[in-house]
Amino acid sequence: xxxxxxxxxxxVAYISGPxxxxxxxxxxxxxxxxxxxxxxxxxxxxxxxYICAVTFTNKAAREMKARVAxxxxxxxxxxxxxxxxxxxxxxxxxxxxxxxxxxxxFSIFDEGDIKALLTDIMQKEYQGDDGLDxxxxxxxxxxxxxxxxxxxxxxxxxxxxxxxAVVYLHYQRTLKAYNAVDFDDLILMPVKLFxxxxxxxxxxxxxxxxxxxxxxxxxxxxxxxxVKMLVQExxxxxxxxxxxxxxxxxxxxxPENLMQLKDDFPSLKVVMLEQNYRSTSRILKCAxxxxxxxxxxxxxxxxxxxxxxxxxxxLRCKNEDGExxxxxxxxxTLHLKTQRPYADFAILYRGNHQAKLMExxxxxxxxxxxxxxxxxxxxxxxxxxVMSYLRLLVNPDDDNAFLRVINVPRREIGxxxxxxxxxxxxxxxxxxxxxxxxxxxxxHLDARFTERLGRFKRWMDGVRKNCxxxxxxxxxxxxxxxxxxxxxxxxxxxxDKVADFRMxxxxxxxxxxxNILEKDEDGQMTIEDxxxxxxxxxxxxxxxxxxxxxxxxxMMTLHASKGLEFPYVFIMGMEEEILPHRSxxxxxxxxxxxxxxxxxxxxxxxxLAFTYATRRKQYGELIDCxxxxxxxxxxPEDLQWEGLEEAPQEQKAARGNDALAAxxxxxxxx
DNA sequence: CACCGCTCAGTTTTT
DNA sequence: CTGAGCGGTG
Numbered sequence: 001x002x003x004x005x006x007x008x009x010x011x012v013a014y015i016s017g018p019x020x021x022x023x024x025x026x027x028x029x030x031x032x033x034x035x036x037x038x039x040x041x042x043x044x045x046x047x048x049x050y051i052c053a054v055t056f057t058n059k060a061a062r063e064m065k066a067r068v069a070x071x072x073x074x075x076x077x078x079x080x081x082x083x084x085x086x087x088x089x090x091x092x093x094x095x096x097x098x099x100x101x102x103x104x105x106f107s108i109f110d111e112g113d114i115k116a117l118l119t120d121i122m123q124k125e126y127q128g129d130d131g132l133d134x135x136x137x138x139x140x141x142x143x144x145x146x147x148x149x150x151x152x153x154x155x156x157x158x159x160x161x162x163x164x165a166v167v168y169l170h171y172q173r174t175l176k177a178y179n180a181v182d183f184d185d186l187i188l189m190p191v192k193l194f195x196x197x198x199x200x201x202x203x204x205x206x207x208x209x210x211x212x213x214x215x216x217x218x219x220x221x222x223x224x225x226x227v228k229m230l231v232q233e234x235x236x237x238x239x240x241x242x243x244x245x246x247x248x249x250x251x252x253x254x255p256e257n258l259m260q261l262k263d264d265f266p267s268l269k270v271v272m273l274e275q276n277y278r279s280t281s282r283i284l285k286c287a288x289x290x291x292x293x294x295x296x297x298x299x300x301x302x303x304x305x306x307x308x309x310x311x312x313x314x315l316r317c318k319n320e321d322g323e324x325x326x327x328x329x330x331x332x333t334l335h336l337k338t339q340r341p342y343a344d345f346a347i348l349y350r351g352n353h354q355a356k357l358m359e360x361x362x363x364x365x366x367x368x369x370x371x372x373x374x375x376x377x378x379x380x381x382x383x384x385x386v387m388s389y390l391r392l393l394v395n396p397d398d399d400n401a402f403l404r405v406i407n408v409p410r411r412e413i414g415x416x417x418x419x420x421x422x423x424x425x426x427x428x429x430x431x432x433x434x435x436x437x438x439x440x441x442x443x444h445l446d447a448r449f450t451e452r453l454g455r456f457k458r459w460m461d462g463v464r465k466n467c468x469x470x471x472x473x474x475x476x477x478x479x480x481x482x483x484x485x486x487x488x489x490x491x492x493x494x495x496d497k498v499a500d501f502r503m504x505x506x507x508x509x510x511x512x513x514x515n516i517l518e519k520d521e522d523g524q525m526t527i528e529d530x531x532x533x534x535x536x537x538x539x540x541x542x543x544x545x546x547x548x549x550x551x552x553x554x555m556m557t558l559h560a561s562k563g564l565e566f567p568y569v570f571i572m573g574m575e576e577e578i579l580p581h582r583s584x585x586x587x588x589x590x591x592x593x594x595x596x597x598x599x600x601x602x603x604x605x606x607x608l609a610f611t612y613a614t615r616r617k618q619y620g621e622l623i624d625c626x627x628x629x630x631x632x633x634x635x636p637e638d639l640q641w642e643g644l645e646e647a648p649q650e651q652k653a654a655r656g657n658d659a660l661a662a663x664x665x666x667x668x669x670x
Numbered sequence: 671c672a673c674c675g676c677t678c679a680g681t682t683t684t685t
Numbered sequence: 686c687t688g689a690g691c692g693g694t695g
Binding site: 056057058084085086087089090108110111183184186187218247248250251350351352353373376535536537538557558559560578581582583584592596618619 | 681
Binding site: 617618619620621 | 686687
């Protein structure tokens with residue numbers, strides 16, 4: 001077990017009041033959190049069940065859990081909570097749903113469900129879904145700021161806001177009727193609940209006596225309020241964050257929450273972690289010098305004892321094709337020369353579209369790679385279908401799921417039937433599923449159609465019964481067989497290969513569900529809970545990770561790279577309009593772009609290179625590119641520019657290009 | 671309902 | 686310039 005430095009030790013041992021740890025990149029913040037949990041349990045006699053650590057991603061939570069487990073003796077970690085904000089919120093709602101007027105088995109709507117619901121509402125209210133995304137943003141922002149529909153209606157000034165507020169009101173009512181919540185509600189509802197029911201809050205405060213929050217700079221207003229309410233005047237907490245790594249303001253994160261803490265908790269102690277255990281000092285100097293261009297409340301200087309390191313190279317390329325080619329050749333050469341696995345190399349970029357060409361080049365040179373991001377597993381049709389079956393199974397009020405499922409596969413229930421069922425259900429204040437076999441429906445629908453609906457409902461009720469038995473997963477597998485889903489997939493797929501892949505996803509989903517049920521320690525997990533966890537992506541990634549053991553160059557966006565590290569890092573597209581992004585230049589949010597560059601630089605352990613193209617095809621036109629202003633902000637003495645010989649008039653002196661020639665020669669040799 | 675052609679946007683994204 | 690998504694048509 002590694003020794004903590006004095007600052008880290010101070011952060012771990014300080015438990016007499018609220019603590020803010022400003023942890024620079026690579027300064028061992030996860031160690032501090034995990035060691036602190038162990039310290040609380042082993043030295044302070046606080047039982048693990050009273051400790052709650054919160055992260056933003058499942059991955060971070062998983063890593064933290066594993067590291068804590070390795071520090072504690074068996075049994076000591078019993079009842080410890082390490083979860084994401086959303087999972088914590090889910091756990092609260094799971095126990096307190098009755099106070100919120102919800103029923104068990106409530107659905108969690110994902111991005112797709114939300115859009116479908118909003119489209120539906122806007123069709124009804126405004127006969128069109130123009131500006132859906134904008135309205136969705138308004139609603140999301142309100143929810144992040146803890147503003148409910150009534151307040152939004154009052155506050156709305158512009159016509160757009162008023163429209164959005166009206167839609168918001170309908171949206172929230174419909175969610176309630178469907179016995180559903182969205183992701184934002186998982187945070188917002190617990191806060192509202194605690195505000196309205198102090199006795200419930202008291203119960204939770206009793207359960208959570210010490211709180212630790214990771215990536216605090218990424219919290220939004222609701223999340224901060226949730227933390228604040230739980231810790232309240234007892235103020236037993238540690239939050240860890242880095243204002244320089246705040247790159248999610250665009251989705252509601254408020255790095256100001258770091259400052260807010262000082263006002264809200266005057267006794268706040270601040271500890272700064274400035275020793276970096278990841279990068280060479282040259283890389284850190286670059287990072288420091290760059291970020292010094294941003295205003296700071298807390299000044300920090302990262303330093304390391306990892307040696308001076310290689311110069312940082314800036315590779316000038318003719319065009320986007322040359323850029324990708326150059327990176328591919330660099331990696332190929334370095335891989336051969338150093339014998340390091342491809343997984344030691346990372347290519348980072350601002351936007352996902354930049355990955356395309358890069359991918360082609362890597363393929364061309366037969367370099368294995370791993371691409372993170374891309375189409376989410378949950379966006380896949382077959383996954384959505386099966387998820388909808390699962391949801392309808394545990395939540396018959398979920399009309400969204402009902403509509404998705406009713407004709408998949410074909411049950412000869414058309415839009416007219418569904419519209420009449422919907423109207424009838426609406427008039428009776430029932431869900432479509434509940435109304436599907438009501439006698440009164442016969443007055444609006446022909447017997448043929450009521451029979452089809454009734455048959456579906458009877459079948460579904462049967463499946464639900466089976467699920468309540470000994471082997472719920474087995475029951476779900478039979479359900480998939482029962483509807484002959486495989487046949488449906490085969491009919492709709494373009495090839496057998498695609499069909500196999502899709503069926504694989506279906507079984508994978510059920511396996512993940514099985515794993516969630518099985519790994520549950522206290523045996524309290526119901527199938528309802530497990531499905532909710534599935535929507536929150538928990539467990540799924542873990543399985544995918546296990547399958548992803550293969551060696552390969554890692555390609556990802558700068559955003560996705562936060563929290564990771566690589567020996568060799570390439571940051572591509574270092575150009576004005578790309579990094580900083582054009583829209584950020586226009587919106588004057590350069591500082592966040594600078595932090596994005598900062599995050600990218602601080603991912604590198606030993607070698608860092610930037611690339612940019614002098615010309616680039618954009619929207620069908622060949623345009624001249626300007627190197628990113630961030631390159632100019634870096635210390636010139638640590639940079640080594642390459643590829644300037646074609647443009648000697650540029651501000652930087654041309655340097656020898658021996659490296660490129662040597663590389664080519666080496667490639668020829670083998 | 672399937673397919674074709676037109677229009678329009680073209681950042682980052684977890685839960 | 687592309688690719689997605691939409692609307693119109695057969």
